[in-house]
Amino acid sequence: MRKVAVVRFPGSNCDFDSLDSARRVGTDAYFVWHRDTDLKGADVVLLPGGFSYGDYLRSGAIARFSPIMPAVQRFAQDGGPVLGICNGFQILCEAGMLPGALMRNAQLSFVGRPVALRVEQTDTAFTNQYRQGDLLRMPVAHGEGRFAADEATLRRLEAEGRVVVRYVELDGTPLKNGAINGSLNDIAGIANAEGNVVGLMPHPDRAADPALGNTDGLGFFSSMLSWAPVKGGVR
Amino acid sequence: MHYKVHVRIVPRAGLLDPQGQAVEHALTALGFREAGEVRVGKAIELTIEAKSADDASGRARAMCDKLLANPVTEDYLVEVEG
Numbered sequence: 001m002r003k004v005a006v007v008r009f010p011g012s013n014c015d016f017d018s019l020d021s022a023r024r025v026g027t028d029a030y031f032v033w034h035r036d037t038d039l040k041g042a043d044v045v046l047l048p049g050g051f052s053y054g055d056y057l058r059s060g061a062i063a064r065f066s067p068i069m070p071a072v073q074r075f076a077q078d079g080g081p082v083l084g085i086c087n088g089f090q091i092l093c094e095a096g097m098l099p100g101a102l103m104r105n106a107q108l109s110f111v112g113r114p115v116a117l118r119v120e121q122t123d124t125a126f127t128n129q130y131r132q133g134d135l136l137r138m139p140v141a142h143g144e145g146r147f148a149a150d151e152a153t154l155r156r157l158e159a160e161g162r163v164v165v166r167y168v169e170l171d172g173t174p175l176k177n178g179a180i181n182g183s184l185n186d187i188a189g190i191a192n193a194e195g196n197v198v199g200l201m202p203h204p205d206r207a208a209d210p211a212l213g214n215t216d217g218l219g220f221f222s223s224m225l226s227w228a229p230v231k232g233g234v235r
Numbered sequence: 236m237h238y239k240v241h242v243r244i245v246p247r248a249g250l251l252d253p254q255g256q257a258v259e260h261a262l263t264a265l266g267f268r269e270a271g272e273v274r275v276g277k278a279i280e281l282t283i284e285a286k287s288a289d290d291a292s293g294r295a296r297a298m299c300d301k302l303l304a305n306p307v308t309e310d311y312l313v314e315v316e317g
Binding site: 099103106108146148 | 246250251253254303305307308
């Protein structure tokens with residue numbers, strides 16, 4: 001059975017959602033505290049949503065220096081699958097494990113509602129159970145989710161197929177006026193070059209339980225079961 | 236010796252700064268029509284123990300590069316008192 005470490009920071013608040021979602025696909029999921037320095041033999045690492053360290057300074061800026069993070073970075077460098085959801089995505093960007101940054105929403109207000117996403121890349125540790133073009137519905141809940149990057153980085157992400165999910169209208173047509181948070185190119189989630197590190201602002205962990213009437217996010221968790229990293233990257 | 240250091244962090248020019256835009260609109264609404272190009276950032280004050288003002292400035296820059304500013308989205312300015 002695959003072992004899944006869910007890292008809890010002070011201020012994490014989606015830790016149980018991530019744990020439940022990982023267990024739902026049949027993994028042995030457990031919590032790891034941010035002060036720990038070892039992932040206890042994990043096959044997959046999840047960085048859950050929340051407000052680690054109160055979002056002081058910048059979202060994720062303090063969490064990236066947690067004692068557990070060197071172990072997470074080594075794990076990722078060795079090809080281990082790491083998924084950052086919402087605040088977890090912000091932490092991955094602050095830690096330099098994914099490019100770019102998540103800035104204050106363009107409309108300056110917190111956005112918490114279901115959104116539609118189009119799956120753009122399925123060759124990753126967390127989206128290989130979807131098909132390219134699949135439309136997913138899941139909630140967002142963030143104040144700082146506007147993806148920003150310099151032009152060269154943005155071009156590279158698009159050219160290398162590293163945009164994993166993109167915000168679209170509910171009918172799948174392109175989003176009008178960057179309506180969710182003003183993200184560049186309507187980017188909702190990206191991957192590293194090898195596809196083993198993925199971050200996204202929407203919450204698959206809040207769309208993975210049939211009791212909630214939506215299991216569109218379950219694929220993020222079932223994908224990690226079948227991921228076999230390719231040495232030297234897949235693209 | 237202890238140096239008092241002021242660090243100013245501002246959103247990088249060219250990046251959308253919705254806070255700055257909102258403040259600019261509010262200033263205009265209040266009649267301050269001369270105000271423009273408003274950017275909202277943050278100010279951090281600290282003391283640094285160092286041999287010279289130059290050393291203190293260098294250490295402050297290292298702190299900005301590592302933690303205080305996000306190199307992707309923010310620029311910073313360091314001022315050392317005295």
